[in-house]
Amino acid sequence: MKxxxxxxxxxxxxxLMAVRNFIADGWKEASRRNGFEExxxxxxxxxxxxxxxSGDEIVEQLFNFTDRGQRHLAIRPEITPTLARMVNQxxxxxxxxxxxxxxxxxxxxxxxxxGRLREFFQWNIDIIGVDDVLADAEVIYTSIDYLxxxxxxxxxxxxxxxxxxxxxGFLINLGIPEGQxxxxxxxxxxxxxxxxxxxxxxxxxxxxxxxxxxxxxEFMEFKDxxxxxDYLLEVIRNSDEGTEAEEELExxxxxxxxxxxxxxxxxxxxxxxxxxxxTGVVFEIHDAVGDLRxxxxxxxxxxxxxxxxxxxxxxxxxxxxxxxxEILLREKGLLKDGQIATLQIDNFVAYTDMELQKDAIxxxxxxxxxxxxxxxSYKSGSLKKQLKQASNAGAKKCIILSKEFIEDKKLIVxxxxxxxQELINADTF
RNA sequence: GUGGAUGUAGCUCAGCUGGCUAGAGUACCAGGUUGUGAUCCUGGGUGUCGCGGGUUCGACUCCCGUCAUCCACCCCA
Numbered sequence: 001m002k003x004x005x006x007x008x009x010x011x012x013x014x015x016l017m018a019v020r021n022f023i024a025d026g027w028k029e030a031s032r033r034n035g036f037e038e039x040x041x042x043x044x045x046x047x048x049x050x051x052x053x054s055g056d057e058i059v060e061q062l063f064n065f066t067d068r069g070q071r072h073l074a075i076r077p078e079i080t081p082t083l084a085r086m087v088n089q090x091x092x093x094x095x096x097x098x099x100x101x102x103x104x105x106x107x108x109x110x111x112x113x114x115g116r117l118r119e120f121f122q123w124n125i126d127i128i129g130v131d132d133v134l135a136d137a138e139v140i141y142t143s144i145d146y147l148x149x150x151x152x153x154x155x156x157x158x159x160x161x162x163x164x165x166x167x168x169g170f171l172i173n174l175g176i177p178e179g180q181x182x183x184x185x186x187x188x189x190x191x192x193x194x195x196x197x198x199x200x201x202x203x204x205x206x207x208x209x210x211x212x213x214x215x216x217x218e219f220m221e222f223k224d225x226x227x228x229x230d231y232l233l234e235v236i237r238n239s240d241e242g243t244e245a246e247e248e249l250e251x252x253x254x255x256x257x258x259x260x261x262x263x264x265x266x267x268x269x270x271x272x273x274x275x276x277x278x279t280g281v282v283f284e285i286h287d288a289v290g291d292l293r294x295x296x297x298x299x300x301x302x303x304x305x306x307x308x309x310x311x312x313x314x315x316x317x318x319x320x321x322x323x324x325x326e327i328l329l330r331e332k333g334l335l336k337d338g339q340i341a342t343l344q345i346d347n348f349v350a351y352t353d354m355e356l357q358k359d360a361i362x363x364x365x366x367x368x369x370x371x372x373x374x375x376x377s378y379k380s381g382s383l384k385k386q387l388k389q390a391s392n393a394g395a396k397k398c399i400i401l402s403k404e405f406i407e408d409k410k411l412i413v414x415x416x417x418x419x420x421q422e423l424i425n426a427d428t429f
Numbered sequence: 430g431u432g433g434a435u436g437u438a439g440c441u442c443a444g445c446u447g448g449c450u451a452g453a454g455u456a457c458c459a460g461g462u463u464g465u466g467a468u469c470c471u472g473g474g475u476g477u478c479g480c481g482g483g484u485u486c487g488a489c490u491c492c493c494g495u496c497a498u499c500c501a502c503c504c505c506a
Contacts, residue, residue, distance in 0.1 A: 004497080050506085061504070078506045106506095111430090113500065189505095275506060293505090319506080352464065380463095387466045402464065416466075 008110075008118025014342035020121070022340050023322050024103050027123040030146035031101035034138065036125055039100045041082035047072040049081045052307060063109050079104040079124050080317070081308065087128055088310030096129035099138075115293050115324040123296075126317030128305070133248045136281040136300055136316045137255035143285060143296055143318050144261045151334050157295065159261075160268035161283040163249050164299065167272065169242030170219055173235045174212050182276050189272040191220055220270045245280075252281060277301045281316065287328055295328060296320035341394050345373040348390035348416075351401040354380045359426075360401050363411070366429050367399075391416060 005011055012020055028038065047064050064074040076082060079102055087098060102124050112118055125142055127135040140159055147157055167188070168181055176184070187202050194202070200213070207213045219232050236242035249267060256265045273282045280300030287295065298318030306312045329335035347367050351360040360376055367374040375393055377386045383400070390398040400412040404423060411429075414421035 007498080061506085080506075108505080110504070111502095112498090113502090116505080273506095274504095277506090297506095350465090382460095382463070383465050385466095389466095391466045398466085400465080412464090414465075419466080421465085 006118070008112035010117065010119070015340070018340040018342045019326065019335065020322065022335075023325060024121060024123075026146060026149065027101075027103055027320070030142060030149060031123075031125060034099075034125075034142040034145060036099045036101040036142070039083070039086065039102050040104060041076070041079060041086060041102075043105065044073045044075050045082060045085075047074040049085065049308075050074055050077060052081070061109055063107050075107045076104065077106055077108045078319070079106065079122070080126075080304070080319075083124070083126060083317075084304050084308040084310065087313075088305055088308055091305070091310055091313065097135065098126075098128040100128075101125040115321075115327055117323055121322040123320040123322075124317060126315055128315040129313050130316075131314050133252045133281060134255060136283075137252055137259065139298060139316050139318050140252075140256060140265070140283055141259045141261055143298075143320065144264045146320075147285065147295070148261070148264070150329060152328075152332065154261075154263040156288055156332060157264065157285055157328075158288050159256075159265045159283055159285045160271045161249070161252065161265055161281065162267065162269045162271040163245045163281050164272075164278045165241055165280050166236065166245035166249060167269065169239045169245055170232070170236050171216070173238045173242065174215060175209075176207070176212070180206065185272050185276065186274045188216070188220065188270075189274045191217075191272075192270050222267075222269055224267065248281070273297060273299055277304055277307070279303060283318075285320075287331075292324055292328060295324050343392075344394045345375050346396050347372055347374040348386075348393055348395035348398045349374065349376040349401070350383060350386035350390065350398055351377065351380050352383055352403075353406075356380065356401040356405060359405065363399060363401070363426070363429050387414075 010016070031038070047059065047062075050062060051059065059074075062074050062077040064072065066072055083100065083102070087094065087100075103121055104124065105119065106122050107119050109118060110116065123146075125139060127139060140161070144157075144159060164185075167185075168178075171181060171184065172178055184206055187199075187206060190202070191199050200217075203213050203216070207216070215232065215235070222232070236246060253262070253265060253267065256262050271282055271284050273284070278299040279302040282297075282299035284294040284297040286292070296318055298316070300314065300316040302314040303312070304315055326335065347364075349360045349364045349367075351357060357380065364374050364376040375390075375395070377389060383402075387398060395416050398414045398416055400414060400421075402412060404410040404412060405426060409426040410423045411426050412421050413424055
């Protein structure tokens with residue numbers, strides 16, 4: 001019976017595994033050089049943990065099951081709730097600030113499409129316990145730092161930055177009841193993703209006042225804080241919250257400039273994020289020219305720990321999936337199939353006669369004991385074939401046992417880079 | 430859940446308005462005077478033409494159904 005792979009999953013054959021490691025290793029290096037510590041949690045959790053934030057409809061979008069003890073469990077669709085749980089459990093023992101990262105394998109039961117699969121990897125970084133926007137700047141900087149290290153320039157990608165607080169202050173001053181904000185955010189989040197007419201229709205359903213709707217659209221299209229119209233500025237500054245958010249954003253952009261990534265960053269009030277739990281700075285990094293979905297997204301969530309039964313400690317973080325990233329890197333020519341070696345050995349041991357096999361095995365074993373990556377031919381076929389195998393394995397040297405070994409206990413050591421070879425005494429090994 | 434496209438060798442694909450034993454490139458295996466990596470040459474098909482029905486003397490080809498994949502919606506933590 002032939003069984004195929006499950007929809008939305010990937011088989012990581014060695015060349016693809018090399019790509020996956022290339023991405024994950026880069027994430028880990030970027031995390032460490034920016035001062036983040038690695039953590040991980042279980043791959044499944046109680047289902048209700050994912051319902052806290054997002055309600056019951058989320059259940060249809062994740063893989064859930066009941067174990068033999070009748071526990072309702074779910075394979076993790078994200079790691080942030082796990083992070084919140086773990087931090088809450090030891091909140092009084094952990095030194096602040098908490099700067100943690102993880103590269104979890106996640107599953108979501110959504111319909112697969114370009115840049116979105118049912119099983120994927122996502123780099124998460126979070127800073128918990130720092131109210132200062134410096135923490136938001138650090139998160140954005142670390143994200144850019146990684147992408148930049150791959151060769152993506154400020155012409156390739158842009159970090160679009162806004163603030164939920166700014167938006168909230170603006171909307172409230174326009175006369176929108178605070179309780180309605182959570183319904184409006186997901187709609188505004190779609191502004192750039194939908195045709196204008198469709199968006200207008202959706203917005204009209206929640207905002208009947210035409211001038212208010214127009215003001216919201218106008219606000220979301222501004223690209224420069226210093227160039228915003230007097231009327232909108234007045235609306236923003238008409239509240240402490242709006243004024244505070246404006247100052248925070250200005251400081252954030254200034255910090256990013258100081259960090260040397262100012263040219264990657266733009267203010268974009270069109271960035272809202274669909275999630276309810278964001279409370280401050282929000283951002284997404286996009287392909288500057290293409291129409292791929294966001295490479296990563298994140299923001300500040302001041303109530304997350306509290307929502308998971310912990311204290312009111314603030315956090316800010318970011319998630320970056322591997323699928324869109326890989327597509328982007330391939331489009332930019334920064335990642336090519338077969339470009340990353342799946343095998344890198346130091347020595348390959350070849351022999352021209354079966355009577356030499358035992359000695360060859362012994363020499364290979366000694367090299368391995370010394371810590372050198374060594375492979376050996378399993379049969380004494382033509383030397384041509386064995387050298388080809390050595391070459392394919394990326395061997396730096398090929399050690400050949402032949403008549404010189406039988407006669408004088410000498411080995412041929414061939415440098416696979418230069419092609420030069422020398423005779424050495426076998427007892428050197 | 431909705432719509433569109435596509436299913437032929439491990440991979441990329443060709444195969445016309447139905448007609449001989451189903452093909453190419455690539456990959457892989459073997460060999461090219463039993464001692465040298467590339468290229469080249471020779472040989473090897475590794476296949477339930479997604480699956481099931483129907484039409485027909487005859488189906489990879491046409492029709493119906495079904496399954497799968499991809500793309501776009503819905504959704505997106």
